[in-house]
Amino acid sequence: MIRRRRSKLIRIGNVTIGGDAPIRVQSMTKTDTRNIKDTIRQIKELESCDCEIVRIAVPDTEAVAAIPKIKKATSLPIIADIHFDYRLALAALQTGVDGLRLNPGNIRDQEQITRIIQSAKERQIPIRVGVNAGSLPSIQNSNTSIIERMVKTALDYTKSLESLDFNLIKVSLKAFDVPSTIAAYQMIAERIPYPLHVGITEAGLPKTGSIRSAVGTGILLYQGIGDTIRVSLSTHPCEEVAVAYEILKSLDIRQHGPILLSCPSCGRAEVDIISLAQAVEKQLSGIREPIKVAVMGCVVNGPGEAKDADVGIACGRGKGAIFKKGRVVSTVTAGNFLEALMKEIFELIRKNGKL
C-alpha cells in the first residue's frame, strides 16, 4: 500500500541506497573516534545487531588518522561525519572512507566545497547533505519558517554540488519537531532525485525518543519518503538500530527477527498473559527468523489472532490452544503454556532451516 518515491541509486561502500534497494538501517558510533579499540568494538556490536552503515564523528586530525584501522576491522561501510573544517573532509577522503556527511550550516565557502567535491568525485564517494534545524546558516529574512530554511539550505547546497558535476548525493533535513521534519522532507522529495536519509534529530532518551522517531519517520516512510533511516537516541547505538527495524517492521517494509503480537490483558483474562508474553519475548531474543508469534489471553480475539500467526496460543480458563499456521495442534494446561508454545516455534524455525 506504500508507493515508494523513486530515487537515484547510490552506493556507500558495498551497500546500495535508494532506487529499489531496501531501506537501509544506519547508526553512529558514540565512542571517541580517536579511541580506535573502543570504536572498533562498538562497530562490531553494530555489525551483530544488523546495522548496515556506520557513521563516525571526525572532529580532528587524530580522528582522521584512526579511519584506516577502523575501516580494516569491519566490512560495514564507514561514513565520516564532518563539520566546520573542510580539510578534515579532504583528509578523510584520502583515508578511503566510504561516504561523507557534510553540514551545509558550517562548511559554506564555495572554494572549500569545490575542493572536497573534486576529491570525492575522483574517488566516487557519495556525500550526504546533512541539514539540521539546530545548525542552519543564518539568513537575512527572519520571517522564513524553519521548514523553508531547511529546504532552501539543502537545495542551495545540492545545486552547488551539481554545478560541480557531482551527483552522488544523499540528503537529510532533520528537526526535533515532527510536523516540521515531515513538511521539509515532503518539499524536498518533490524537488530532487536523490535518496533521502530520514530521522528525527536529538529525539531524546529511548522511551520517549523511540515514540517520537516512530511517529516522525513512520509518517514519512508511509508516504514513500526515505531510503535510509537513522534513529537518534541518547543510548547505545544498537538500540537505535533495533528501533529503526521495529519502525520498518510495523509498516511491513522490512523483516527483522520475530514479531510478537500479544494482548494487553484485561479483566476477562484468566491467565497471566503479560508474564507469558514477557517470557516468550525473552526466549525469542536471539532468534533471527521473521516468525510471527501470538500470545492471546481470551476467547474474544484469541483464536482469530493465534490462527493468523505462524505460531500462537489462545488461552482460556487454565487451558490454552496452540495454533500453528492456522490450525490447532494441541491443547495444553496452564503450567505448560510457555514450553508448548516454544516447542512449536523452534520446530517451525528448524523446519525453515534458519536455526
Add this chain to the structure above:
Amino acid sequence: MIRRRRSKLIRIGNVTIGGDAPIRVQSMTKTDTRNIKDTIRQIKELESCDCEIVRIAVPDTEAVAAIPKIKKATSLPIIADIHFDYRLALAALQTGVDGLRLNPGNIRDQEQITRIIQSAKERQIPIRVGVNAGSLPSIQNSNTSIIERMVKTALDYTKSLESLDFNLIKVSLKAFDVPSTIAAYQMIAERIPYPLHVGITEAGLPKTGSIRSAVGTGILLYQGIGDTIRVSLSTHPCEEVAVAYEILKSLDIRQHGPILLSCPSCGRAEVDIISLAQAVEKQLSGIREPIKVAVMGCVVNGPGEAKDADVGIACGRGKGAIFKKGRVVSTVTAGNFLEALMKEIFELIRKNGKL
C-alpha cells in the same frame, strides 16, 4: 499542519469526544473486574497518570455487580466492555455505566441489538462499535480483504444502530497490521460522521508495541483521523497512557509534561551527555509543566537547539552554556551541569506558577 477530520461530538460521562474536543487518552483496567478493590486501585492509578476514560471488562454478572461500587470510587467515565452476551450489556446499562463497547463480531442478533439500543437511548449512553480483526463475523466471500471486512462490519453495525434512531456512536477498527488498520480507518472516516477511537490492537510488549502503536496511530492522527486513542500494550495501563501522550506530544496535538530533547552523543562529545540526559529525565519525572528542555553535547547543534528550548544546555570541553528562553544565562563547569540546568528549569516552572 494537521487538518482534523470533522466528527460528531459525543459525551462519555463528563468527557467530550469528537468535534473540537481534545483527542482523548483512554485505557483499560487489567485487574479482574470482580475484584473491586484491585480494580478501583488501578483506576486511581489511571487517574493519577491523566487517563481520561477507563474501560473495564464485564464478562459476567458478578462483574456487572461490581460496576456501581467502581463508579462511586472515581470521577473518570467508565465504559463497560461487552462481548457475546447482550444481557450483560443491558445489566451494565442499568448500573449507570457511562458507555458501552460492543463487538459486532459476537453480538449480532438484531433483536438483542434492538434491546440494548432501546436501553442505551433511554439513558443517552454512547456505544462504541468496536471492530477487531481477530473477531470479525464470518462471511461467505473469502476473497474479501481484512480491510474491507472490517469496514463492512462497522458500517453494517452502525447502520443497524442508526435504523433504531440511535447516533451516540463511536467506531474503532483495530488490527495488529498497521497498513491494514490505516486503510480501514481511512475508508470509514469518509463514510460516517462519528468520532473514531484509534489504536493498534494487541501491539505487544512495551518496547516493540509502543513503536508499532506510534507508527500506526501517528500516521492516522497526522491525517486528522482519530478522536480518542487507546494504546494496547502487555503492561500496566499507565504505561499505555504515557505512550499515548507521547504520540500526541510528538505531533504537537496535546501537551503533557516536559519534553526532553537530547543529543544521541557521538565521537565529538566531550562530556557524558547520555548520563546527563538520564539524570535530567529522572529529575523531571514528577513535573507536569509542558516545559521543553534540551541537553546537547557539542557545538554543532548544541547552541541552536538549546536556544530553541525553554531551558537548555550546550556542552563543550568541560564547560556548558545554559540557555533560558533563547539567551545564555550562565556558563558552568562539568561538575555543575545537572544542578545548574535544574535550577533554571525549576525557576522557570515556579515563575509559570505550576509548581
